[in-house]
Amino acid sequence: MSGRTGRLTTFARASGAEPERRGPEGRGHGGAGLYIVLISLHGLVRGHNLELGRDADTGGQIKYVVELARALAAAPEVRRVDLLTRQVIDPKVDPDYARPEEVLAPKARIVRLPFGPRRYLRKEVLWPYLDSFVDQALQHVRRVGQLPDVVHGHYADAGYAGARLAGLLGVPFVFTGHSLGRVKRERLLAQGMRPQAIEAQYNISQRIEAEEQALDAADLVVASTRQEVEEQYASYDNHHPRRMAVIPPGVDLARFHPPRRGEGDPPIAAELARFLREPRRPMILALSRPDPRKNLVTLVQAYAENHRLRALANLVIVAGNRxxxxxxxxGPREVLTELLLAIDRYDLYGLVAYPRHHEPSDVADLYRLAARRRGVFVNPALTEPFGLTLIEAAASGLPVVATHDGGPREILARCHNGLLVDPLDADAMGEALLEALTDRARWQRWSKAGVRGVHRHYSWASHAATYLRALRRVLRRRPRRRTVVPTRSRLPMVERLLVADIDNTLIGDREGLAALLEALTASGARVGFAVATGRRLDSALAVLEAWGVPVPDILVTAVGAEIHYGHWMIEDVSWQRHIDYRWDRPRLVEAMAELPGLRLQPASEQRRHKLSYFVEPERAPSVRAIRRHLRQRDLHANVIFSHGRYLDLLPIRASKGMALRYLAVKWGLTPERILVAGDSGNDEEMLRGDMLGVVVGNYSPELERLRGRSRVYFAEGRCAWGILEGLRHYRFLEEEIRVPETASA
Known part of the structure; x- marks a missing residue:
C-alpha cells in the first residue's frame, strides 16, 4: 500500500457498459411479457378482507392498488406484477401483514419488505425510513433476477421511493398521487388550522417536496379525473400535462351489483336495526374512514336540521371499525368523538346507526340493502380526488349525493345518477338528500343509469387496457438500454466496501489516517476502499496524494456526478449515461442567468453533469425559489446549496447516495457490506438507508438528526480515528460483520 500507485483492491474492467439481457420481445427481462412493480407503502395491505376504514391510512388507495395488481396480472401481455409494501410485525395487527409474500393472482403477488421499526406506523412518520425501503427493493430485484419494465409509485411516500428505485434501475417511472399535499394544506388552512400545526401533524412540506420530486422524475402520471390534472396537479411546479393520463379506477362488478330478486336482508341489517326505531325506512348511507376530510359531522348537521328528512329516512354512518x-x-378519535357528540346534541337516537364493527364482506351488502330500502348514498367529503365508494354504490343500483369536487363531478357526468352539493353548506346538503329520496320515478332512473354508467366506464378490465396502452407509449419513447443490471460482481475478491468522505473525515489527522490505512492493508483484498466527495477528480487525487493515501478502488467525485475506478481512473461511462436522464445543461445555464445573485464559478469547477455557482446571499433567491424557477420551465436538476455561498446543479439521478446504491447493485454488494463514513450535511444521504453509517467525532451539527438510528454510529474519535472506531463497532474487518436491525422494534 505504499506509494502513489498503490491500490487497495483491483477493480478490473470496471468501466464498460453493462450487458443487456433481452427477452423475446426485446425487453430487459428473462421472458415474454411485462414485469410491473407497484409500490404502496403505508397502511395495511393484503389481498383479502381489506381492513378499509381501520385508520386514516387504510382506505381507498389500498383497495385500488390491490385491484390494480389483479387487473394488470389478468392481461395476457403482462408476465408478472409485484406489489411492494411494508412488512409489519406487530401484535396489534393481524399476522398476515408480517408474511413476506402473498399471492394475489396467478401472476401477481404482494411482497412485504422490512424497513423502519417492525411495528405499525402512520404514514406521517415513515419518511426517515424510505431510503431503507429503496435498499430493500433493490435486493428484491436482485433476488428476482430480472429487471422490471416499469416502477409505479402510489402516494407521496412511494413517489419519492419509487422515483429513486426506477432511477437506479434505469426503467420508466409512473406516479399516482391519490391525494395531494398542496390541496390538503389549502383545505386545512381554509378550516382555520394554523400552518405550524399542519406542519407538525402532517409533515406537509416534506410530502409536497416528495410529490414535486416524483413529478419531476415521472414518465407518466396517472390521474383519476380531468379535474386532478387541471386543478390539483396544476398547483405544482412540475405540472406537465403532456405526461399525464386520466384513467378512472375500476370496480369489481362481480361483487358490486344491484339487489337480486328474492334476496333476504344480509347479516349487517341486524346490526343496524339495533340502533333504529324503524329500520325499514329509506336509508341514507355514508361509508368512509373517520377522517376530518370526510366531513361526517356536517352530514349529521344536514340530516338533523332538516325535519322532513328526519321524518322520512334513517341515517347510517359506517366509519371504520373501533x-x-x-x-x-x-385524528380518528377526534372525528368519532365529535360525531357522537353531534348525535347526542341533536338527540338522534333511534334515527342514526353507527356500528362499531363491520366485515369487508358487509360493504357490498350495505349498498344493496340501501338500494332495496330505496335510499341514497352520500359522500360529503371536503375534497375527493376520485371517490371509489361512488362507483361501488352506482354499480349496486344506489343513487348518490356527493361533494362538488374532483371525482364526483366526473362520475356523475358519466353516470347521471344523483346530485352534487357544496360540502360546507349543510342546509343545501339536507335539501339534496330529501330531493333524491322523494321522487320515486327519478330514483328509479338514477338507479338504472348508475349501473349502466359503471359497466361502460369503470370496469377493471377497461382500466387495465387503458393503463397498458399508456405504458406502451412510455416504453416506446424510452431507450431500452438498462444501465444498472443486477448481475454477479465481476470483482469476486471484494466482499465488502469502505466508503469515506475526504475532507474532515478521511483526512484531518495524520496519525489516525496512518492507523486506518494499516488496518485496511491488513484486511487483505476482500475489503474494497472508496471515497465519495464533492471535489472534482483532479482535486481529489491531489489531496489524497498530499496525505499519502493510495489511489482508492472507486472515486465518486463532483457530489456524485462522476465515478472512476482504480489507478488509471477509468470512468464509469454507464453512470454518465444513467444520470444524463433529463439533463439539459444549455437550458439550465440560460434559466439560471435569469436569476440575480448567482455567478458561474470558473471553468475548472464545471463538469459535464455539474453546474457550479457562487452565491450572493443578500441578492440570490432561496433554494426553494430556484427549484421552482427550474421546474416551471420543465428543467430537472438537484439543487445543492452549501457553506452559505456555493450552489451546485446536478442531474436528478446524481448524488453521492444514489452513486453508492448504483455501485452496490452493479458490483453485487448488499447494503450490510458497505460502511459509509462522513462528517457533514452533504454526507447525510449516504448515511441514510440500510448501509452501515459512521459519523466521525468532528461532525457538523446538521447530522445530529441521525442520532438514534441503529445503523448510524456516532464515533467519539475525530476524522480517521472515528472511521477506525466505526470499523470496530460494526466488526467490519472481522469474519462476521455486526449488522444491527434497521430500527428498533
Missing part, C-alpha cells in the same frame, strides 16, 4: 375510541389515534 373497539375503544379512547385507544385510537388522535
Amino acid at each position: 373497539d375503544d375510541i379512547r385507544a385510537m389515534e388522535r
Whole structure:
C-alpha cells in the first residue's frame, strides 16, 4: 500500500457498459411479457378482507392498488406484477401483514419488505425510513433476477421511493398521487388550522417536496379525473400535462351489483336495526374512514336540521371499525368523538346507526340493502380526488349525493345518477338528500343509469387496457438500454466496501489516517476502499496524494456526478449515461442567468453533469425559489446549496447516495457490506438507508438528526480515528460483520 500507485483492491474492467439481457420481445427481462412493480407503502395491505376504514391510512388507495395488481396480472401481455409494501410485525395487527409474500393472482403477488421499526406506523412518520425501503427493493430485484419494465409509485411516500428505485434501475417511472399535499394544506388552512400545526401533524412540506420530486422524475402520471390534472396537479411546479393520463379506477362488478330478486336482508341489517326505531325506512348511507376530510359531522348537521328528512329516512354512518375510541389515534378519535357528540346534541337516537364493527364482506351488502330500502348514498367529503365508494354504490343500483369536487363531478357526468352539493353548506346538503329520496320515478332512473354508467366506464378490465396502452407509449419513447443490471460482481475478491468522505473525515489527522490505512492493508483484498466527495477528480487525487493515501478502488467525485475506478481512473461511462436522464445543461445555464445573485464559478469547477455557482446571499433567491424557477420551465436538476455561498446543479439521478446504491447493485454488494463514513450535511444521504453509517467525532451539527438510528454510529474519535472506531463497532474487518436491525422494534 505504499506509494502513489498503490491500490487497495483491483477493480478490473470496471468501466464498460453493462450487458443487456433481452427477452423475446426485446425487453430487459428473462421472458415474454411485462414485469410491473407497484409500490404502496403505508397502511395495511393484503389481498383479502381489506381492513378499509381501520385508520386514516387504510382506505381507498389500498383497495385500488390491490385491484390494480389483479387487473394488470389478468392481461395476457403482462408476465408478472409485484406489489411492494411494508412488512409489519406487530401484535396489534393481524399476522398476515408480517408474511413476506402473498399471492394475489396467478401472476401477481404482494411482497412485504422490512424497513423502519417492525411495528405499525402512520404514514406521517415513515419518511426517515424510505431510503431503507429503496435498499430493500433493490435486493428484491436482485433476488428476482430480472429487471422490471416499469416502477409505479402510489402516494407521496412511494413517489419519492419509487422515483429513486426506477432511477437506479434505469426503467420508466409512473406516479399516482391519490391525494395531494398542496390541496390538503389549502383545505386545512381554509378550516382555520394554523400552518405550524399542519406542519407538525402532517409533515406537509416534506410530502409536497416528495410529490414535486416524483413529478419531476415521472414518465407518466396517472390521474383519476380531468379535474386532478387541471386543478390539483396544476398547483405544482412540475405540472406537465403532456405526461399525464386520466384513467378512472375500476370496480369489481362481480361483487358490486344491484339487489337480486328474492334476496333476504344480509347479516349487517341486524346490526343496524339495533340502533333504529324503524329500520325499514329509506336509508341514507355514508361509508368512509373517520377522517376530518370526510366531513361526517356536517352530514349529521344536514340530516338533523332538516325535519322532513328526519321524518322520512334513517341515517347510517359506517366509519371504520373501533373497539375503544379512547385507544385510537388522535385524528380518528377526534372525528368519532365529535360525531357522537353531534348525535347526542341533536338527540338522534333511534334515527342514526353507527356500528362499531363491520366485515369487508358487509360493504357490498350495505349498498344493496340501501338500494332495496330505496335510499341514497352520500359522500360529503371536503375534497375527493376520485371517490371509489361512488362507483361501488352506482354499480349496486344506489343513487348518490356527493361533494362538488374532483371525482364526483366526473362520475356523475358519466353516470347521471344523483346530485352534487357544496360540502360546507349543510342546509343545501339536507335539501339534496330529501330531493333524491322523494321522487320515486327519478330514483328509479338514477338507479338504472348508475349501473349502466359503471359497466361502460369503470370496469377493471377497461382500466387495465387503458393503463397498458399508456405504458406502451412510455416504453416506446424510452431507450431500452438498462444501465444498472443486477448481475454477479465481476470483482469476486471484494466482499465488502469502505466508503469515506475526504475532507474532515478521511483526512484531518495524520496519525489516525496512518492507523486506518494499516488496518485496511491488513484486511487483505476482500475489503474494497472508496471515497465519495464533492471535489472534482483532479482535486481529489491531489489531496489524497498530499496525505499519502493510495489511489482508492472507486472515486465518486463532483457530489456524485462522476465515478472512476482504480489507478488509471477509468470512468464509469454507464453512470454518465444513467444520470444524463433529463439533463439539459444549455437550458439550465440560460434559466439560471435569469436569476440575480448567482455567478458561474470558473471553468475548472464545471463538469459535464455539474453546474457550479457562487452565491450572493443578500441578492440570490432561496433554494426553494430556484427549484421552482427550474421546474416551471420543465428543467430537472438537484439543487445543492452549501457553506452559505456555493450552489451546485446536478442531474436528478446524481448524488453521492444514489452513486453508492448504483455501485452496490452493479458490483453485487448488499447494503450490510458497505460502511459509509462522513462528517457533514452533504454526507447525510449516504448515511441514510440500510448501509452501515459512521459519523466521525468532528461532525457538523446538521447530522445530529441521525442520532438514534441503529445503523448510524456516532464515533467519539475525530476524522480517521472515528472511521477506525466505526470499523470496530460494526466488526467490519472481522469474519462476521455486526449488522444491527434497521430500527428498533
